[in-house]
Amino acid sequence: VKAGFELAGRIAGALVAAGAGAVLIARATGASLQMPRDAAIGLALMALACIVRISWPLSALAGLGSAFLLSRQDEPDSALAYAMIGVAIALLPRFVRIAQTLLVGALLVSWMAFVGYAYVVKGFFGAAAWIHMDLLTMLLVDLLCVGLLLSRPDQGFMRHVTSEGAAGVMARRLLPASTAVPLLLGWLALVGHRAHLFNATFGIALVVVTSILLFGVMVWLTYGAIDRNEKAKLRLAAVLLEENERRNLARELHDEIGQTLTGLKLRLEAGRTAEARGLVDELMSSVRNLSLDLRPAMLDDLGLKPALLWLFERYTTQTGVKVAFEHDGLSGRFASDTETAAFRIVQEALTNVARHAGAQNVVVRVWADRRTLGVQIDDGGKGFDPKSVDNGKTGGLSGMRERAAALGGQLTLESKPGEGARVMAELPLSSRTT
Amino acid sequence: MQVTIALADDHSVVLSGLKALLASEPDFKLVGEATDGQQVTPMVERARPDVLLLDLMMPGLNGLEVTRLVKKAAPQTRVVILSMHADVAYVVEALRNGAQGYVLKSAQGGELAEAIRAVVAGRRYLSPPLSEESIESYEARARSAPPDPYETLTGREREVLQLVAEGKSNVEIGQQLSIGKRTVETHRASLMRKLGLRSQAELIRFAVKRGIVSVE
Numbered sequence: 001v002k003a004g005f006e007l008a009g010r011i012a013g014a015l016v017a018a019g020a021g022a023v024l025i026a027r028a029t030g031a032s033l034q035m036p037r038d039a040a041i042g043l044a045l046m047a048l049a050c051i052v053r054i055s056w057p058l059s060a061l062a063g064l065g066s067a068f069l070l071s072r073q074d075e076p077d078s079a080l081a082y083a084m085i086g087v088a089i090a091l092l093p094r095f096v097r098i099a100q101t102l103l104v105g106a107l108l109v110s111w112m113a114f115v116g117y118a119y120v121v122k123g124f125f126g127a128a129a130w131i132h133m134d135l136l137t138m139l140l141v142d143l144l145c146v147g148l149l150l151s152r153p154d155q156g157f158m159r160h161v162t163s164e165g166a167a168g169v170m171a172r173r174l175l176p177a178s179t180a181v182p183l184l185l186g187w188l189a190l191v192g193h194r195a196h197l198f199n200a201t202f203g204i205a206l207v208v209v210t211s212i213l214l215f216g217v218m219v220w221l222t223y224g225a226i227d228r229n230e231k232a233k234l235r236l237a238a239v240l241l242e243e244n245e246r247r248n249l250a251r252e253l254h255d256e257i258g259q260t261l262t263g264l265k266l267r268l269e270a271g272r273t274a275e276a277r278g279l280v281d282e283l284m285s286s287v288r289n290l291s292l293d294l295r296p297a298m299l300d301d302l303g304l305k306p307a308l309l310w311l312f313e314r315y316t317t318q319t320g321v322k323v324a325f326e327h328d329g330l331s332g333r334f335a336s337d338t339e340t341a342a343f344r345i346v347q348e349a350l351t352n353v354a355r356h357a358g359a360q361n362v363v364v365r366v367w368a369d370r371r372t373l374g375v376q377i378d379d380g381g382k383g384f385d386p387k388s389v390d391n392g393k394t395g396g397l398s399g400m401r402e403r404a405a406a407l408g409g410q411l412t413l414e415s416k417p418g419e420g421a422r423v424m425a426e427l428p429l430s431s432r433t434t
Numbered sequence: 435m436q437v438t439i440a441l442a443d444d445h446s447v448v449l450s451g452l453k454a455l456l457a458s459e460p461d462f463k464l465v466g467e468a469t470d471g472q473q474v475t476p477m478v479e480r481a482r483p484d485v486l487l488l489d490l491m492m493p494g495l496n497g498l499e500v501t502r503l504v505k506k507a508a509p510q511t512r513v514v515i516l517s518m519h520a521d522v523a524y525v526v527e528a529l530r531n532g533a534q535g536y537v538l539k540s541a542q543g544g545e546l547a548e549a550i551r552a553v554v555a556g557r558r559y560l561s562p563p564l565s566e567e568s569i570e571s572y573e574a575r576a577r578s579a580p581p582d583p584y585e586t587l588t589g590r591e592r593e594v595l596q597l598v599a600e601g602k603s604n605v606e607i608g609q610q611l612s613i614g615k616r617t618v619e620t621h622r623a624s625l626m627r628k629l630g631l632r633s634q635a636e637l638i639r640f641a642v643k644r645g646i647v648s649v650e
Contacts, residue, residue: 288518301491301498301527302498302524305576306521306523306526306527326578326579326581327581328581365586366581367581367586374628376581376586378585412588412589414589
């Protein structure tokens with residue numbers, strides 16, 4: 001009778017908890033759960049664990065040590081898993097990380113039981129002798145844990161698993177494989193060995209070879225996925241950048257040019273030509289500045305040297321930083337891409353100097369021989385540890401690097417705190433025009 | 435005395451505006467017009483105008499290039515550049531290519547006639563605020579000492595230079611800097627090229643002169 005009651009209770013508990021798990025999973029895809037409801041479900045499940053296994057929760061909560069002391073028939077592992085889940089649900093709304101750790105703990109407990117079953121290991125390394133849940137409980141615990149973990153996909157360490165980035169792709173692909181593959185292969189080897197299909201040595205060899213093969217394939221597939229992900233991200237960044245530039249341009253066209261044109265029209269209608277003339281002058285200079293910001297026409301019309309001279313004059317006016325320009329071999333023209341890259345690298349580096357270096361003077365050196373066009377921006381400013389900025393976080397620097405790399409050149413950054421910074425790019429000159 | 439004038443501008447609005455301006459001066463006579471950079475030189479050769487009013491930014495061939503060709507084909511024709519660029523750089527380039535006048539498109543109406551009369555009289559004309567002084571100061575800024583070649587070396591190249599000057603072999607240098615022998619060779623070739631050095635002896639001489647290594 002007692003056993004029957006226990007079984008019924010367990011099944012009832014399982015059904016209720018499974019229902020709760022299903023609800024949680026269903027909600028995981030939509031908005032996150034409301035906090036009061038979470039807490040209520042948590043408390044209910046804790047109570048359930050108490051009713052079904054009245055003698056365990058205290059010991060389970062007291063820790064593994066006391067759980068180990070209990071009699072084996074009481075299945076303290078199930079109670080432990082239930083208690084962990086219950087506490088996790090109660091904690092989930094406020095202490096996501098702790099709750100998720102508990103859930104992973106509960107998952108581990110159930111998997112250990114599963115390994116015990118699958119491998120028919122009676123005393124699973126001694127310490128786990130008490131781990132034998134029935135399969136139903138195990139399934140329930142797994143379902144509940146996964147559901148609860150998914151109920152907060154954007155918090156705690158689930159954030160990493162569900163992230164859109166490369167790390168997320170890797171976690172999603174490798175995590176299931178890294179748990180399932182060894183489990184499955186180990187089981188196959190064991191079964192084969194027990195059925196006398198092969199001996200232990202062959203079994204181990206089989207496991208090793210197959211896991212190398214499977215993980216190799218997994219890594220390859222994951223590489224492909226991450227690679228696609230990265231490329232998509234780069235394309236997106238380029239699109240966003242372009243969109244941003246268009247937005248600025250549109251705003252400026254509307255705000256500056258549009259307004260002035262309206263003013264011009266009104267004055268012309270009123271016959272105030274002198275004022276209108278003033279507005280036309282204003283318009284001409286706005287259009288000119290706008291087009292220079294987009295791309296200095298000088299770079300196309302006259303080449304690198306005049307464009308740089310123009311840039312330096314404007315830069316000094318705007319920032320107060322004086323530029324000493326040293327150049328050699330710049331009388332001719334270079335390929336348009338090369339001139340553009342050199343110009344943009346100097347421009348970006350100068351912007352960085354004004355923003356971060358705290359320098360009053362900067363030396364720009366540009367030289368060209370038959371094979372390379374070199375540019376160097378040398379400031380005597382604050383300097384920095386290159387390692388701290390070199391890893392892509394500073395968009396400017398990686399942009400400069402990409403420009404140089406796209407032409408088969410390279411960009412180096414040398415700096416030490418207190419000793420200024422020196423950005424240098426060398427671009428190959430394949431064909432020189434003029 | 436009549437002044438013959440040709441126009442070259444790809445914007446019809448600008449072109450008709452220019453015609454209207456010229457029509458108000460009785461002694462100016464329009465003898466030709468072009469709307470594409472490629473058409474200008476043949477047109478000038480045919481019409482032989484005293485003055486060519488030329489847009490700096492022509493499609494087909496840019497105004498600077500057109501100026502050069504026109505001066506070659508018809509040296510007696512004076513070229514006045516019309517431009518919306520007030521940057522001295524453009525003026526300097528235009529003058530270098532043989533233009534005698536540079537008039538901003540934002541200039542007052544009367545200026546164009548003034549410019550035409552000035553270049554016909556053999557004077558140079560620049561729209562204010564452009565001036566001979568601004569051209570001189572630009573040219574002063576554009577002139578520069580070439581960079582010290584040693585400054586154009588990368589940190590790595592400087593290290594390799596020092597070790598080579600100390601008499602180390604490529605293999606030894608590679609070990610010391612934890613890079614491959616091939617990489618050392620690349621750095622070495624690159625630094626020799628930048629410094630304009632052709633031999634080991636020249637390299638050592640350079641290093642001693644610069645105080646990179648000392649002679650004992």
